[in-house]
Each structure stands twice: as structure tokens, then as C-alpha cells.
Amino acid sequence: xxxxxxxxxxxxxxxxxxxxxxxxxxxxxxxxxxxxxxxxxxxxxxxxxxxxxxxxxxxxxxxxxxxxxxxxxxxxxxxxxxxxxxxxxxxxxxxxxxxxxxxxxxxxxxxxxxxxxxxxxxxxxxxxxxxxxxxxxxxxxxxxxxxxxxxxxxxxxxxxxxxxxxxxxxxxxxxxxxxxxxxxxxxxxxxxxxxxxxxxxxxxxxxxxxxxxxxxxxxxxxxxxxxxxxxxxxxxxxxxxxxxxxxxxxxxxxxxxxxxxxxxxxxxxxxxxxxxxxxxxxxxxxxxxxxxxxxxxxxxxxxxxxxxxxxxxxxxxxxxxxxxxxxxxxxxxxxxxxxxxxxxxxxxxxxxxxxxxxxxxxxxxxxxxxxxxxxxxxxxxxxxxxxxxxxxxxxxxxxxxxxxxxxxxxxxxxxxxxxxxxxxxxxxxxxxxxxxxxxxxxxxxxxxxxxxxxxx
Amino acid sequence: xxxxxxxxxxxxxxxxxxxxxxxxxxxxxxxxxxxxxxxxxxxxxxxxxxxxxxxxxxxxxxxxxxxxxxxxxxxxxxxxxxxxxxxxxxxxxxxxxxxxxxxxxxxxxxxxxxxxxxxxxxxxxxx
Numbered sequence: 001x002x003x004x005x006x007x008x009x010x011x012x013x014x015x016x017x018x019x020x021x022x023x024x025x026x027x028x029x030x031x032x033x034x035x036x037x038x039x040x041x042x043x044x045x046x047x048x049x050x051x052x053x054x055x056x057x058x059x060x061x062x063x064x065x066x067x068x069x070x071x072x073x074x075x076x077x078x079x080x081x082x083x084x085x086x087x088x089x090x091x092x093x094x095x096x097x098x099x100x101x102x103x104x105x106x107x108x109x110x111x112x113x114x115x116x117x118x119x120x121x122x123x124x125x126x127x128x129x130x131x132x133x134x135x136x137x138x139x140x141x142x143x144x145x146x147x148x149x150x151x152x153x154x155x156x157x158x159x160x161x162x163x164x165x166x167x168x169x170x171x172x173x174x175x176x177x178x179x180x181x182x183x184x185x186x187x188x189x190x191x192x193x194x195x196x197x198x199x200x201x202x203x204x205x206x207x208x209x210x211x212x213x214x215x216x217x218x219x220x221x222x223x224x225x226x227x228x229x230x231x232x233x234x235x236x237x238x239x240x241x242x243x244x245x246x247x248x249x250x251x252x253x254x255x256x257x258x259x260x261x262x263x264x265x266x267x268x269x270x271x272x273x274x275x276x277x278x279x280x281x282x283x284x285x286x287x288x289x290x291x292x293x294x295x296x297x298x299x300x301x302x303x304x305x306x307x308x309x310x311x312x313x314x315x316x317x318x319x320x321x322x323x324x325x326x327x328x329x330x331x332x333x334x335x336x337x338x339x340x341x342x343x344x345x346x347x348x349x350x351x352x353x354x355x356x357x358x359x360x361x362x363x364x365x366x367x368x369x370x371x372x373x374x375x376x377x378x379x380x381x382x383x384x385x386x387x388x389x390x391x392x393x394x395x396x397x398x399x400x401x402x403x404x405x406x407x408x409x410x411x412x413x414x415x416x417x418x419x420x421x422x423x424x425x426x427x428x429x430x431x432x433x434x435x436x437x438x439x440x441x442x443x444x445x446x447x448x449x450x451x452x453x454x455x456x
Numbered sequence: 457x458x459x460x461x462x463x464x465x466x467x468x469x470x471x472x473x474x475x476x477x478x479x480x481x482x483x484x485x486x487x488x489x490x491x492x493x494x495x496x497x498x499x500x501x502x503x504x505x506x507x508x509x510x511x512x513x514x515x516x517x518x519x520x521x522x523x524x525x526x527x528x529x530x531x532x533x534x535x536x537x538x539x540x541x542x543x544x545x546x547x548x549x550x551x552x553x554x555x556x557x558x559x560x561x562x563x564x565x566x567x568x569x570x571x572x573x574x575x576x577x578x579x580x581x582x583x
Contacts, residue, residue: 240510240558243558243559244466244469244558244559246558246559247469247472247558247559247560248466248468248469248472250559250561250562251472251473251476251560251562252468252472254562254563255472255475255476255562258479272468272471276468
């Protein structure tokens with residue numbers, strides 16, 4: 001028993017010192033781990049700061065690189081740091097550096113393959129050299145450098161540059177430092193790439209803006225010239241319509257002046273003057289009318305009454321040319337919302353045109369039918385049809401194939417039909433002649449011509 | 457008495473020119489289409505033709521061409537409505553004796569007719 005108690009006292013001591021040693025060891029481990037953790041936190045914070053700064057670095061990567069170098073030098077406890085960029089001719093040039101005198105930096109260039117930096121650029125892999133003096137292939141240009149660590153900046157498949165940290169103490173860097181530097185290098189590369197892309201985008205944008213501006217100006221010029229040309233054309237046509245009546249009015253007035261005694265002749269001349277003046281008035285009205293926006297008052301109407309009125313108005317002229325009018329108003333046509341006067345004007349115009357081109361004794365036609373979505377009013381003639389090249393122009397204002405007339409009839413008709421949400425078109429008939437068709441929608445939401453308007 | 461053929465598709469213009477030229481001492485016949493004009497000339501060659509540029513069936517220039525085919529020396533006064541067109545007709549200057557631009561002044565009409573007839577008459581005398 002005494003042996004045990006004696007042994008236990010010594011044992012206690014031994015055990016206590018062993019325990020103390022364990023605790024001390026554990027403590028050291030803990031402190032080590034703590035330090036490690038703090039390092040890690042420092043690195044992560046640095047990376048975080050850099051990430052945040054990256055957002056605004058599109059236009060000037062250099063600032064960010066400087067910042068990265070600062071952080072790297074601090075974290076890794078290096079004395080010299082530099083970021084090199086490949087210049088495309090096989091050389092790496094310093095873009096930014098810390099810890100080096102400016103004169104050295106200016107001329108500092110490393111061929112790809114030489115030294116630590118050149119080697120990293122060539123291999124595309126990061127390198128940690130604990131002591132450059134011990135490895136002749138990495139002998140550096142700067143004196144007193146012992147440890148070196150470099151990581152490649154990769155842009156796509158190629159190496160765009162190298163980030164390089166040096167220390168004058170050998171073995172200053174750990175493998176985890178190499179990893180940190182690789183992370184920074186990746187960020188630096190990304191920043192550079194982004195700024196390149198951004199610059200390209202800016203340039204492209206600028207070019208596009210300039211092209212657009214030029215195009216826009218050209219387009220405006222063209223439109224202006226076209227409009228002027230069209231106006232010139234229109235003016236010429238209207239002028240003709242005005243000059244003839246002027247010749248007549250002036251001439252007859254002159255002659256009246258010379259023969260005031262001859263009442264019968266004077267009266268005849270005066271009548272001609274009045275009718276020519278009225279003609280001028282009509283020309284003026286049709287030109288002015290065309291310029292205005294048509295006022296539309298729509299009522300629900302039957303088409304056959306409008307057609308009937310129109311035919312009645314032209315009856316004399318039809319009879320004087322001995323023309324046959326084939327009339328076909330389908331039974332049971334629904335009433336349509338129409339402005340009576342305007343639509344009558346359209347039909348009269350179409351009938352008049354048919355009347356003008358149909359040879360004496362031949363036939364012209366007017367029909368009103370419906371299909372699922374539209375009401376069709378078609379006027380046909382036995383003329384020579386419409387030449388394909390004027391198919392488009394025929395509805396243009398001031399376009400006319402006639403000698404007289406302002407060419408506004410069809411243009412006005414189109415305007416009116418469009419105010420009724422309809423369309424008007426022309427097509428040649430198989431056996432000679434042309435057909436002008438007015439298509440008016442029957443129900444809301446339907447476009448004439450068969451298409452359905454997309455629901456809003 | 458000299459014979460003048462007036463060609464224009466507008467009835468009032470024909471009346472106007474016919475009355476005025478008749479008063480000026482000429483015998484006047486009229487035609488309102490290109491074909492009618494050519495027929496008139498075939499029937500009886502006038503001493504002068506007053507020709508409008510636009511006709512319902514053919515262009516005034518075409519009428520001129522056809523007239524020149526058979527009657528090289530027949531004097532023709534062309535009535536144009538658009539000033540600019542005159543420049544296009546430099547080609548035709550040799551074949552057109554004179555131009556009248558619309559709106560036509562009656563005094564100009566009579567004056568030009570007289571002038572052309574005199575010139576043509578004196579040319580004929582020289583032959």
C-alpha cells in the first residue's frame with residue numbers, strides 16, 4: 001500500500017507534467033490553427049474587397065491591379081510584386097509594380113521562357129521557387145531576390161500575363177500562398193478581359209452610332225428629295241389642268257372686249273368663261289380636299305341604295321356611250337357602317353373610271369357581295385386593263401394616265417376606304433378589262449381580305 | 457386665203473382659236489384627235505398646223521413625226537403646257553417652226569401664225 005501511495009505521488013507528478021505537455025502542445029496547435037484561420041480570413045477579405053472593386057474596374061484595370069498587388073504583397077509578406085502583360089511579340093512587359101524603383105520598371109521586360117515569370121508564361125502553370133539561387137534556370141534580373149512565386153493570368157486558352165511576388169528571404173512562401181496568388185491571377189485576368197471586351201463594345205457602339213447617324217441623314221435626304229420630286233411632278237400635272245382653262249378664259253375675255261356689240265356671241269363666250277372658271281374651282285377643290293383629313297360620319301346603311309344613287313348620277317353619260325351596266329347586288333346583304341356621301345363618292349369615282357375606259361357599246365359592271373368577313377363592292381370595265389408597272393402607283397395622288405384630271409380620284413377613294421377600315425385594290429380580268437374592288441370589314445376584329453386581326 | 461388646221465382635244469380651245477384666226481383672215485379647220493388631224497392633212501394640206509402637245513390617242517410629237525414623213529416642209533406651231541418640256545424638244549427644233557406656251561395669249565397666237573406663214577412664204581418664193 002505504501003508503495004502505491006509513494007508511487008502515486010510520483011505518478012501524479014509524472015502524469016501532471018505529461019498532461020501539461022499535452023495541454024501546451026494542444027495550445028500551440030490551437031494558436032497555430034488560430035493563426036491559420038486569421039490568415040485565411042485575411043485572404044478571403046482581400047479577395048472579397050477585390051471582387052467588389054472589380055465591378056467598377058471595366059474601364060481601368062490598372063487600378064484594380066495595383067490594388068491586387070498591394071493586397072498580395074501584404075498577405076504574402078513579399079517585398080516586390082509586379083504584373084506583367086504579354087505584348088504579343090514574345091515579351092512580357094511590366095504593367096504595374098510595387099517595391100521596385102520606377103527606372104527599373106520602365107525597361108523591365110522578360111522574354112517568354114526566361115526566368116520564373118517567363119517560365120510561368122510559357123507553361124501556363126503557377127510556380128513557387130523557394131530559392132532562386134539554387135535553381136540557375138530561374139536566375140532573375142533583380143538582385144537579392146531569393147523566394148519567388150508567380151501565377152499565370154489566363155485569357156481563354158492563352159496566357160495574357162503573369163503576376164509575380166518576390167521576397168528577399170528564402171522560403172518565404174507556402175504552397176497555400178501559391179494558391180492564393182492563382183486566385184488573384186484569375187481575377188486579374190478576368191478584369192483585363194472584361195476591360196478589353198468593354199473597350200471593344202464601346203468602339204463597336206461608337207461605330208454603330210456613327211453609321212446610324214449617317215444612314216439616318218441619308219435617309220432623310222432621300223425622303224426629302226423624293227418628296228420634292230413628287231411635289232414637282234404633282235405641281236406639273238395640276239398646272240396643266242389650270243393652264244388650259246386659263247387659256248380659254250383669258251382668250252374669250254379678250255374676244256368679248258373686241259365685239260361687245262355682238263350679243264349672241266358675247267353670251268356664248270361668257271358661258272364658256274363661267275364653265276371654265278367652274279372647272280378651275282373644281283380642280284382647286286379636289287386638291288384642297290385631298291389635303292384635308294376626311295370627316296367621316298358613319299351610319300348603318302344598305303349598300304344597294306348608294307350604288308343605285310351613283311348609277312343614277314352617271315346615267316346620262318352611260319347612255320351617251322351606249323354602255324351596258326351589269327348590276328349584281330347580292331340579296332340579304334347586311335347593313336354596314338358607312339359615311340354615305342364619302343362612300344358614294346368612291347363608287348361614283350370607280351364607275352366614272354370604268355365609264356371612261358370602256359369602249360362605246362361595251363359593258364361595265366358593278367357588284368356587291370359578301371363573304372365570311374367582308375363586304376365586297378366591285379366595279380369592272382372592258383377597257384385595256386391596268387399595266388403591271390402602274391399597279392402600285394395607280395392609287396398615288398396626282399397619278400393619272402388620262403390627259404385631263406388631277407389624278408386625285410383613286411387616291412381620295414383609297415383614303416376614304418381606309419377611313420372605313422377597308423382596303424381597295426385593282427386586278428386585271430382574264431378577258432380584258434380591270435376590276436376595282438373595295439373590301440369593307442363586316443364584323444369587329446376582322447380585317448378585310450380574310451385575315452384576322454390579333455386580339456389586343 | 458391661207459388655210460390653218462388647229463389640233464387640240466379641248467373643245468373650248470378649238471372654238472377660241474378658230475374664232476380668233478377666222479377674224480384674223482384665215483380659213484380654219486379643226487381636229488380634236490391625232491388621227492383626225494392626220495386625216496385632215498391627207499384630205500387637204502393646210503398652210504400651217506397649230507398642234508397641241510397632248511392628244512387623247514397619240515402624243516403631239518408622234519403626230520408631228522408622221523406629218524414630217526409625208527410633208528417635210530409643212531409649218532407646225534407646237535403648243536406646250538409645261539415650260540420645262542421645251543428643253544426636251546431641242547431635238548425637234550428643226551421640225552417645229554415655233555412654240556406657244558400655255559396659257560396662250562391670243563395676240564401671240566395670231567402674231568406667231570403670221571410670222572411663220574411669212575417666213576415660209578418667203579422661203580417658198582426663194583425656191
